[in-house]
Amino acid sequence: MTGQHAPIHLRDVTLAYGDHRVLDGLSLSIAAGSVTALLGGNGAGKSTTLSVLLGFARAEGGEVAVCGIDPAADPDGVRRRIAYLPENVALYEHLTAVENADYLLALSGQPQDRAAITEALTAAGLQERAWDQRLGGFSKGMRQKVAIAVALLREVPVLLLDEPTSGLDPRATADFNALLAQVRTRGTAVLMVTHDLLSAADVADRIGFLDGGRLTDEVVANGPDRFDLRALHARFQVGDDRRAA
Numbered sequence: 001m002t003g004q005h006a007p008i009h010l011r012d013v014t015l016a017y018g019d020h021r022v023l024d025g026l027s028l029s030i031a032a033g034s035v036t037a038l039l040g041g042n043g044a045g046k047s048t049t050l051s052v053l054l055g056f057a058r059a060e061g062g063e064v065a066v067c068g069i070d071p072a073a074d075p076d077g078v079r080r081r082i083a084y085l086p087e088n089v090a091l092y093e094h095l096t097a098v099e100n101a102d103y104l105l106a107l108s109g110q111p112q113d114r115a116a117i118t119e120a121l122t123a124a125g126l127q128e129r130a131w132d133q134r135l136g137g138f139s140k141g142m143r144q145k146v147a148i149a150v151a152l153l154r155e156v157p158v159l160l161l162d163e164p165t166s167g168l169d170p171r172a173t174a175d176f177n178a179l180l181a182q183v184r185t186r187g188t189a190v191l192m193v194t195h196d197l198l199s200a201a202d203v204a205d206r207i208g209f210l211d212g213g214r215l216t217d218e219v220v221a222n223g224p225d226r227f228d229l230r231a232l233h234a235r236f237q238v239g240d241d242r243r244a245a
């Protein structure tokens with residue numbers, strides 16, 4: 001345990017697959033009660049960053065800590081402290097929303113009663129009539145809400161999100177953003193990987209731009225020093241064109 005770091009801490013992290021350098025001196029620190037969005041083109045290393053924090057991929061160099069714990073040394077320890085929403089949420093189709101939450105919470109060693117589960121489903125925006133329906137007929141947004149409710153109930157200090165608003169309609173995206181604001185007020189450190197600059201601008205305190213496995217830019221997305229969205233969008237588009245050329 002290193003203790004003195006922010007809940008999410010990466011310093012000079014490097015990682016390569018064969019001779020392909022995927023993370024190249026990445027440094028990122030996310031405090032409790034703040035949301036950082038990580039943007040970048042395809043293959044920039046965003047999901048790999050999450051994998052390193054979760055202990056699924058191992059950094060070759062640099063420092064990685066989740067709540068002061070090195071994921072490579074104690075992957076179970078970090079995963080107990082992280083709620084992770086992958087891009088395609090894996091839930092059980094033949095179970096209802098409440099049953100899914102009940103089962104997943106029991107699996108994570110943090111069982112909750114029905115009242116707590118339905119309260120979290122409500123907070124996540126899932127309507128009461130869907131609570132006891134099987135997931136087979138659920139839309140992507142509804143599934144996302146079940147997964148978010150489970151993440152909320154786990155009350156962990158770190159939340160990692162991989163493209164949480166991809167495939168959501170504007171209403172569901174707005175609901176999701178409102179929910180994330182609540183999560184932040186509970187003191188959770190949130191890292192959100194996304195391609196959605198507008199959504200990032202709505203919910204994040206900071207936006208980091210990843211290119212070639214390192215942070216090339218970082219902007220404040222909240223408060224008086226907030227960036228100019230149009231200027232940033234133009235800069236981001238130029239970056240994408242340059243990469244595609």
Ligand SMILES: Nc1ncnc2c1ncn2[C@@H]1O[C@H](COP(=O)(O)OP(=O)(O)OP(=O)(O)O)[C@@H](O)[C@H]1O
Binds near residue numbers: 017041046
């Ligand atoms: N297990 C692996 N083995 C080999 N190469 C990998 C592996 N995982 C990722 N990569 C490569 O690492 C690079 C970064 O991948 P990563 O998934 O982190 O990018 P990303 O920024 O999340 O991209 P996207 O926006 O497309 O999801 C890519 O070139 C990818 O092909």
